[in-house]
Amino acid sequence: MNWRRIWAMNLRQLFVLRRSFARVTDLFYWPLLDLFFFGFLSVYLGRREGAPMIAGLLLSALILWDIFFRVQQGISVSFLMELWTRNFVNLFVTPVTVTEFLVAMMVWGVVKILITATLLTTLALLLYGFNLFTLGLSLVPFVIGLIIFGWAVGTVITAIILRYGQAAETLAWSLAFLFQPFGAVFFPLSVYPQWLIGVLLLMPLPHIFEGMRAVLAGQPLPLHHLGWAFLLDAIYLLVAWAFFGYMFTLARQRGLLLKAQE
Amino acid sequence: MGFLGPNGAGKTTTIAMLLGLIAPTGGTIRILGQEMPRRREAILARVNFSSPYVALPHDLTVRENLVVFSHLYNVAEHRRKIRDLGELFGVSHLLDRRTGRLSSGEIARVNLVKAFLNDPQILFLDEPTAALDPEAADAVRTLLMRQRDERGLTIFYTSHNMREVERLSTRIIFLHHGRIIADGPAEQIVREYGKADLEEFFVALARSEREVSQ
Numbered sequence A: 001m002n003w004r005r006i007w008a009m010n011l012r013q014l015f016v017l018r019r020s021f022a023r024v025t026d027l028f029y030w031p032l033l034d035l036f037f038f039g040f041l042s043v044y045l046g047r048r049e050g051a052p053m054i055a056g057l058l059l060s061a062l063i064l065w066d067i068f069f070r071v072q073q074g075i076s077v078s079f080l081m082e083l084w085t086r087n088f089v090n091l092f093v094t095p096v097t098v099t100e101f102l103v104a105m106m107v108w109g110v111v112k113i114l115i116t117a118t119l120l121t122t123l124a125l126l127l128y129g130f131n132l133f134t135l136g137l138s139l140v141p142f143v144i145g146l147i148i149f150g151w152a153v154g155t156v157i158t159a160i161i162l163r164y165g166q167a168a169e170t171l172a173w174s175l176a177f178l179f180q181p182f183g184a185v186f187f188p189l190s191v192y193p194q195w196l197i198g199v200l201l202l203m204p205l206p207h208i209f210e211g212m213r214a215v216l217a218g219q220p221l222p223l224h225h226l227g228w229a230f231l232l233d234a235i236y237l238l239v240a241w242a243f244f245g246y247m248f249t250l251a252r253q254r255g256l257l258l259k260a261q262e
Numbered sequence B: 001m002g003f004l005g006p007n008g009a010g011k012t013t014t015i016a017m018l019l020g021l022i023a024p025t026g027g028t029i030r031i032l033g034q035e036m037p038r039r040r041e042a043i044l045a046r047v048n049f050s051s052p053y054v055a056l057p058h059d060l061t062v063r064e065n066l067v068v069f070s071h072l073y074n075v076a077e078h079r080r081k082i083r084d085l086g087e088l089f090g091v092s093h094l095l096d097r098r099t100g101r102l103s104s105g106e107i108a109r110v111n112l113v114k115a116f117l118n119d120p121q122i123l124f125l126d127e128p129t130a131a132l133d134p135e136a137a138d139a140v141r142t143l144l145m146r147q148r149d150e151r152g153l154t155i156f157y158t159s160h161n162m163r164e165v166e167r168l169s170t171r172i173i174f175l176h177h178g179r180i181i182a183d184g185p186a187e188q189i190v191r192e193y194g195k196a197d198l199e200e201f202f203v204a205l206a207r208s209e210r211e212v213s214q
Helices: A003-019 A021-049 A053-084 A088-092 A098-128 A132-168 A171-182 A194-200 A204-216 A223-254 B011-018 B040-044 B062-072 B078-088 B104-116 B134-151 B162-168 B186-192 B198-213
Strands: B002-004 B029-031 B034-036 B047-050 B122-126 B154-158 B172-176 B179-184
Touching: A003 A021, A003 A053, A003 A098, A003 B062, A021 A053, A021 A098, A053 A088, A053 A098, A053 A132, A053 A171, A053 A204, A098 A132, A098 A223, A132 A171, A132 A204, A132 A223, A204 A223, B002 B011, B002 B162, B011 B029, B011 B122, B011 B154, B034 B040, B047 B104, B062 B078, B062 B104, B078 B104, B104 B122, B104 B134, B134 B162, B154 B162, B162 B198, B172 B186, B172 B198, B179 B186, B186 B198
Parallel strands: B002 B154, B002 B172, B047 B122, B122 B154
Antiparallel strands: B029 B034, B172 B179
C-alpha cells in the first residue's frame, strides 16, 4: 500500500471541493436543511409532549445517520466524479492498486463526515441547546460502527456502478435511504412487527441506534448491541470488498473499465 | 512503433490490454521483462499513456492535475519536474488555468506533460494529434520526436494519419480484425504489398473489407 498515492486521490477531492459549488452543497446544504427541520420539529414535539428528551433523540439520530450517509456518499460520489470527468482510465493506468483506490475513497468519506458532523454538532448545540457529546465516550464506537457500515454500502454501490455504468449512479443517492425506515434510526425497534425485528437485526444500524437511545436514556452502553454491530460491520465490509474485487475483475475481463466513463 | 488499422481493428483494445485495463482472453503480456497484470504496479510506474479521449479532470487547474499525477507516479521533486516539463512543452503559462478552459492543442500538450512526469521508458499514445489542427499536430510531433531521440524512449503510437506514423515510427504493426497482418518498417510493408505508401495500403485494406462485407 502506497500512502502517497492514497494522499494524491484525496488531494484531488480537496482540489475539487475548493471550487465546486455542487460538492460544497453536498457537504453543507442538505445536512443543514435536515438539521433545521429536525431541530424545529424536536422543539415543537418537546414542548407539546413535555418530553425534553425528544430533541436529543431526534438530533442524535440525525447526526449519526448523516455520518453513515455521508461516508457512503463520500465513496460513491468520489468514484462517480472520476467517471464524470473521464479521469477513470488515467487513474488506472498509473500504478494505483484497487486496494489503494478503495482505501482512498474510504479516507475521503471520513474526511467528509468530519467536516459535516463538526458543523452539525456545533449548530445543534448553538441553536437547540443539544450537545451530542452527552453520549460521552460511547459516541466513539457508535461513530466507528456507522463509518464501517457506510464504507461497506458505499463500496457495494461503487462496484455496481463499475459493472453497470453510470445508469446505476442514482444508487449513490438513493440506496442508503433504504436503511432509514428499516434501520431503527429515528424510532426504536419495538415499533416494528415482531417478525421483522429478527431480520432488521442482521444490519448494524438498528444495533447502533438502539445503543444510542439506551445511552441517552441514561442506561449503560449496551455492549451486546455494540458487539453485534461490529461483528456485522466486519462481515459486511469483507463481503463488500470481495464484491468490489469480483466486479473489478469482471470489468477488466469485459472491457468495462474503458466503457464505464462513456 | 506505429500501431495502425481501420476503425474496429483492435488498436485501442490492444493498448488497454497492454496497460492492464482489459484482461486478454489468451496469451501472456510481458512489458519491460515483467508480466502484466501480475507485475502491474511495477510496470505502470515505468510507462505512461495519453489519449485525447481520456481527459484530465476539467475542474482542476493544470498545476493541480499535474501535482496529483506526480504523487500517483511517486515523482521526486515534483514541483521542479512540473516547471521543467511545463517549459519543455510550452505550457508554463497555462499551469494556473482551469484544464476545462484550454483549447484542444493546449490540452494535448498538457496531456504530454502528464505523460512525461514519471520519465517513462515506454509511452503509449492513442491518436495524440486526433483533435489538433495541422500546425498544433506538427508541434506535438516535433516535440515527441525530440523526446524519443533524446531520452531513448519507446513510443507506442496509434494514429489514422499515415504520414505522421511514417515520420515517427521505425516499426509499424498493422492490425486488421484483431490480427497482425503486417509488421516491419514502413518501406518494407509498402514494398511487400506493392503500394506507393502506407496510405494507399490502408485505403486498399479498408476497400477490400467493404467489398467483402457487401
